[in-house]
Amino acid sequence: MSSVLEVANLRVGFSNGTLAVRGVSLKVERGETHCLVGESGFGKSVSALALMNLLARGATRSADVLRFQDFDLAKMSERHMAQLRGDKLAMIFQEPMTSLNPAYTIGSQMAEVLRRHRKVSRAQALERAAGLLSRVGITAPGMRLAQYPHQLSGGLRQRVMIAMALMCDPELLIADEPTTALDVTVQAQILRLLQTLQRELGLALLLITHDLGIVARMAQRVSVMYAGEVVESATAEALFANPTHPYTRGLLDCIPIPGKSRRDAPLGSIPGVVPRIRPGFTGCGFRDRCAHAMPECAQAVPRQSAGGDHDYLCRLPPGWSRAQAA
Amino acid sequence: MTTAIEVRGLRRLFRGRAGMFGAERVVRAVDGVSFSLPAGDVLGIVGESGCGKSTLGRLIMGLLPASEGDVLVDGRRLATMDRRERARLIQPVFQDPFSSLNPRHRVGEIVGLPLAAQGDVPSAQRRDRVMEMLARVGLAPEMAERLPAQLSGGQRQRVAIARALVLRPRMVLCDEPTSALDVSVQAQILNLLAELRHELGLTYLFISHNLAVVEHIATEVAVMYLGRFVEHAPVDALFHEPRHPYTRALLASVLTPDPGLGIPDVGLGESYPDPANIPTGCRFHPRCPIAVARCSSESPEGRTRDGRLVECLLDGAPAEMALSA
Ligand SMILES: Nc1ncnc2c1ncn2[C@@H]1O[C@H](COP(=O)(O)OP(=O)(O)OP(=O)(O)O)[C@@H](O)[C@H]1O
Ligand SMILES: Nc1ncnc2c1ncn2[C@@H]1O[C@H](COP(=O)(O)OP(=O)(O)OP(=O)(O)O)[C@@H](O)[C@H]1O
Ligand SMILES: [Mg+2]
Ligand SMILES: [Mg+2]
Numbered sequence: 001m002s003s004v005l006e007v008a009n010l011r012v013g014f015s016n017g018t019l020a021v022r023g024v025s026l027k028v029e030r031g032e033t034h035c036l037v038g039e040s041g042f043g044k045s046v047s048a049l050a051l052m053n054l055l056a057r058g059a060t061r062s063a064d065v066l067r068f069q070d071f072d073l074a075k076m077s078e079r080h081m082a083q084l085r086g087d088k089l090a091m092i093f094q095e096p097m098t099s100l101n102p103a104y105t106i107g108s109q110m111a112e113v114l115r116r117h118r119k120v121s122r123a124q125a126l127e128r129a130a131g132l133l134s135r136v137g138i139t140a141p142g143m144r145l146a147q148y149p150h151q152l153s154g155g156l157r158q159r160v161m162i163a164m165a166l167m168c169d170p171e172l173l174i175a176d177e178p179t180t181a182l183d184v185t186v187q188a189q190i191l192r193l194l195q196t197l198q199r200e201l202g203l204a205l206l207l208i209t210h211d212l213g214i215v216a217r218m219a220q221r222v223s224v225m226y227a228g229e230v231v232e233s234a235t236a237e238a239l240f241a242n243p244t245h246p247y248t249r250g251l252l253d254c255i256p257i258p259g260k261s262r263r264d265a266p267l268g269s270i271p272g273v274v275p276r277i278r279p280g281f282t283g284c285g286f287r288d289r290c291a292h293a294m295p296e297c298a299q300a301v302p303r304q305s306a307g308g309d310h311d312y313l314c315r316l317p318p319g320w321s322r323a324q325a326a
Numbered sequence: 327m328t329t330a331i332e333v334r335g336l337r338r339l340f341r342g343r344a345g346m347f348g349a350e351r352v353v354r355a356v357d358g359v360s361f362s363l364p365a366g367d368v369l370g371i372v373g374e375s376g377c378g379k380s381t382l383g384r385l386i387m388g389l390l391p392a393s394e395g396d397v398l399v400d401g402r403r404l405a406t407m408d409r410r411e412r413a414r415l416i417q418p419v420f421q422d423p424f425s426s427l428n429p430r431h432r433v434g435e436i437v438g439l440p441l442a443a444q445g446d447v448p449s450a451q452r453r454d455r456v457m458e459m460l461a462r463v464g465l466a467p468e469m470a471e472r473l474p475a476q477l478s479g480g481q482r483q484r485v486a487i488a489r490a491l492v493l494r495p496r497m498v499l500c501d502e503p504t505s506a507l508d509v510s511v512q513a514q515i516l517n518l519l520a521e522l523r524h525e526l527g528l529t530y531l532f533i534s535h536n537l538a539v540v541e542h543i544a545t546e547v548a549v550m551y552l553g554r555f556v557e558h559a560p561v562d563a564l565f566h567e568p569r570h571p572y573t574r575a576l577l578a579s580v581l582t583p584d585p586g587l588g589i590p591d592v593g594l595g596e597s598y599p600d601p602a603n604i605p606t607g608c609r610f611h612p613r614c615p616i617a618v619a620r621c622s623s624e625s626p627e628g629r630t631r632d633g634r635l636v637e638c639l640l641d642g643a644p645a646e647m648a649l650s651a
Contacts, residue, residue, distance in 0.1 A: 016476070040480025040508045056475070094479050139598040143342055143351060151342065154502070155375025177479070180505040183375045183535045184579035191589045210508040213581030217589050236585040254509040256538035257582055266520070267542060269513035276466075 003027040004172050004204040005051070008065035012043070012050050015058035019277050020046040022228035026206075028172065028221075031198045033205040035215045035236075037251070038225030039274065044208045045094055047225075048174045052091050053081045068172060087117040090170035092178045094208075096157040100149040106160055107145030113167045132163035137189050154181040162190060169201060176208045191218060212255050216240055224248050227277050227285025234310035242322070245312045246290045249321060284314065292316055329401070330365040330497060330529040331386070336395035338381055342602070351602035355381040357553030358627070359395075363546070365496075368523065368530040370544030370561070372537060372576065376601065378553045379533045383499050386531065387418055399497065413440060416497040417490040419483075426486055427474040433460070434470035437488045444493070459488040462522075464514055480507045487515060494526060501533045516543055537580050541565050549573045552599050552609045554627070558635040569636045571614050608639060616640060 005028040012021035021043040028034040036044050050061045051073065066074040068089055073081070085091075093099045101109060110132075111125035120128075126145060133141035136159040149157060158181040165173055173194075179187040191214065197203040209215060215222055219236040224245065232245040243249045250270040272289030275281070284290070287297040296315060305311050306318040340353040355378040363369050371379050384390040386397050388404050397404040399415050407415075417440070420426040427436055438456045441447045447455075457467060463484040474482055483503065490498055500519070504512040520543060522528055534540050540547060540561075547564045549557040549572060557570040568574045575592045594613045599605070605612050611621040618640065626637040 014476075038508065040511045041478035045478065137598050139600040140351075140602065143602070147342060151340070153376040153380060159375075181375065181502065181535070183373060183576065184537065184581070185575055185592065185594055186375050187535075188579045188581075188589050188591065192591065195589065210512070211581070212509065212583045216583040216585040217581050217587060219585075240583060240585050251509060252583070254513045255583055256509075256513075256542050266517040267513035269517065270510045 003029050004069060006065050006067045007063060010047060010050060010063040012046050013060045017278055019279060020228055021050065024230050026223050028204045028206050030204050031202045032220045033207055033218045034221045035219035036208045036223050036225060037215055042225050043228040044225055045176055048091065048176050048208060052085060086113050087168045088171045090165040091174040092161050092165045092176060094176040096161045100157060102149050105146055105148055110164050110167060113164055117168050132166055135193055136163045137186050158182060172204045174206045229285065229313060232312040238310045242306060244306045244318065244321060245314050246292055247286050328365045329362050332362040332398040334360050334396045336385055337393045338385055339393045353601045354553050354604060355601060356385060359555055361548065361558060363529060365529050366527050367545040368532055368543055370540035370547040371533045371550060372540055372547065373550030377550045379550055380501055383501050383533060387416060387499055388412055410444060414493055415495060416499060417493060417495040419486050419490045419498060419500045419503045427482060429474050433472050433485050436485060437492055440489060440493045455492055459492045463488045463518065480511050483507060491522060497529045499531045504539060552601060552604055555635060556637040569641050570638050571616055572610050
């Protein structure tokens with residue numbers, strides 16, 4: 001069976017010369033969660049926006065493959081794209097306030113999403129909205145539907161965004177940091193809801209998150225991004241058991257765990273500053289911060305296999321980190 | 327040890343309607359919060375989304391008038407101070423970096439605004455302090471020329487932190503300051519906040535959903551549920567001996583990076599609390615896994631044991647029969 005989403009060599013540049021995405025490839029299967037993690041400012045959201053054709057004006061996008069189901073997104077007209085968006089292909093944005101209109105009530109915005117794509121009455125649409133609000137753990141949905149975005153807490157807004165994205169039963173949901181404003185008990189409920197939709201409706205989920213706890217518990221597959229590239233891609237088990245790119249290893253070392261971290265010592269972080277990636281940049285984007293860098297890292301980097309479908313973008317041999325630990 | 331901030335019986339109501347034509351409902355967003363915090367300490371505030379944490383923060387900042395109660399900073403009522411004075415004492419870093427940054431201003435102007443608003447810092451000195459602050463939060467100098475829309479989520483939050491610290495305030499109210507950041511940048515920002523705290527003797531109120539982060543940065547922790555602090559304790563005590571059943575549920579819901587463990591269900595059920603309709607007795611009892619009959623009628627408000635606030639009737643009591651098996 002073919003994947004719900006297939007992306008090969010996606011590239012995005014901005015008019016100021018920034019190359020935000022430099023050849024991202026990934027696939028999301030039906031009913032599966034694919035997590036996208038990586039350093040802040042390195043093109044995760046821009047990749048997602050590129051898939052939705054929602055990039056800022058002046059940005060350029062190219063790709064060898066950009067396929068959703070049987071649709072070639074690269075060639076699709078904006079009119080057709082607008083029909084897909086919010087329907088079969090939904091997205092939860094990182095900033096809830098940028099996608100909620102402050103001038104309209106929650107109810108009218110949610111109903112509008114359904115009515116744009118389905119022939120239903122306003123009352124039916126509001127009923128569906130209320131039902132979804134309860135499923136994301138919002139009590140008194142009637143009151144919430146009548147409120148404006150500024151009257152909701154950050155976490156309520158985020159849950160409204162999640163419910164809104166589910167209005168049309170999407171086939172693919174791109175969720176950009178969907179639970180950052182939620183406490184851990186509500187977060188667990190939302191993640192269980194998404195898993196239920198995956199089981200029952202085969203929802204495919206492309207989940208962008210900084211939270212490696214979520215990655216470990218939700219993902220079948222993980223892609224790690226650094227400087228606009230996927231530097232490592234593997235199943236969740238393989239990635240946590242055998243992180244091979246030095247950036248991935250550094251990332252795993254930074255996770256604070258309650259009851260285990262030492263308060264008097266600083267938290268682990270990856271030292272050094274992030275390079276500015278301009279056209280013509282070659283070699284490994286991580287080399288300035290990497291403890292294992294060698295002169296050859298300034299040249300094109302090979303993509304290597306660490307076994308199975310676990311691959312990474314680095315010159316170090318597959319078992320280097322285990323050999324080092326031994 | 328001097329007290330940096332004291333909060334007494336703070337309350338805030340919001341009026342709303344159920345549905346378009348429904349009856350008026352009164353949301354008790356903050357429902358009687360009292361605490362005091364020594365200078366140089368960090369109070370972590372955790373709790374359910376929508377339980378009133380940000381409202382509490384806005385009351386403390388003086389951005390929202392209280393329905394009842396008082397906030398005292400350095401022994402003086404915040405309500406009596408003017409804006410400039412308040413700005414030198416306490417600065418915020420908010421949850422949503424996008425809506426808290428003016429989209430038409432460049433980063434350099436945004437960070438310099440609190441200095442400009444004070445009216446007595448010469449512009450050359452302002453520029454130096456802005457650039458120094460940008461460097462401190464890990465932003466390259468050329469970022470000063472960018473607009474917020476040209477930054478990633480994490481970069482925007484660093485701008486917000488730089489803006490809060492540029493006046494070198496006494497206190498900083500952080501509302502989810504690192505939730506938009508990846509773990510490495512989060513660690514850098516937390517280390518930076520810790521460093522600045524020691525260097526400048528800052529006091530923080532630190533609202534966060536990330537319990538590991540709170541454990542790392544806080545000296546004491548308050549757990550909030552439906553508008554009240556239901557548990558308040560020194561950080562080690564709270565994490566190693568949580569006493570309120572809601573605190574225990576929170577700790578049990580943390581997702582550690584262990585593939586294959588799945589998403590925990592801590593048995594709180596899905597009957598979420600309604601802030602306009604606060605349960606009688608203990609406000610947590612309808613969802614509490616250990617509630618007994620008297621929890622629905624007797625109030626645990628203000629209950630302490632060993633000098634520690636735990637608003638649970640069963641804290642320290644011998645085991646009783648649970649409400650429903
Ligand atoms: N309109 C724009 N013009 C110029 N540069 C931009 C624009 N939008 C984004 N960028 C740049 O593209 C890069 C990637 O940003 P993106 O938002 O994808 O990061 P991210 O990986 O989602 O980070 P975070 O984890 O912090 O959300 C950043 O360096 C950002 O500054
Ligand atoms: N301006 C307002 N008008 C009406 N209700 C409001 C307003 N501001 C907040 N509320 C309500 O007060 C309650 C508490 O909101 P608050 O933003 O303080 O929660 P929070 O604990 O910060 O939640 P989160 O973790 O989701 O950010 C919510 O029910 C919210 O809808
Ligand atoms: Mg992003
Ligand atoms: Mg809040």
